[in-house]
Amino acid sequence: MEKATxxxxxxxxxxxxxxxxxxxxxxxxxxDVPIACIERIESSGRGGERLALLRAQGLAKPAVRxxxxxxxxxxxxxxxxxxxxxxxxxxxxxxxxx
Numbered sequence: 001m002e003k004a005t006x007x008x009x010x011x012x013x014x015x016x017x018x019x020x021x022x023x024x025x026x027x028x029x030x031x032d033v034p035i036a037c038i039e040r041i042e043s044s045g046r047g048g049e050r051l052a053l054l055r056a057q058g059l060a061k062p063a064v065r066x067x068x069x070x071x072x073x074x075x076x077x078x079x080x081x082x083x084x085x086x087x088x089x090x091x092x093x094x095x096x097x098x
Contacts (some may be wrong), residue, residue: 001024001025001026001027002016002019002024002025002026002027003026003027003029004016004026004027004028004029005028005029005030006028006029006030006035009026009028016038020038020039020040021040023040025037025038025039026038026039077089077093
């Protein structure tokens with residue numbers, strides 16, 4: 001794990017990003033207080049850990065088979081126009097549940 005101050009990070013950002021791409025984690029300090037951590041997205045693994053936790057709690061289970069587009073369309077709520085945008089659909093659903 002690499003340590004860097006805010007000023008050193010600003011002066012050498014490209015070098016630190018190369019280290020992050022190589023898999024290293026960089027902890028950023030401001031006045032000797034750690035304030036942030038930069039790590040490579042693919043190596044963080046948090047999504048997988050979260051999914052494993054949800055499975056262990058019985059809140060999620062692995063897919064039995066892949067879902068076809070045709071089957072997915074049958075599961076979507078009826079009455080939405082084909083051209084409905086996702087944000088609009090979410091807003092409508094949120095409003096309906098209030």
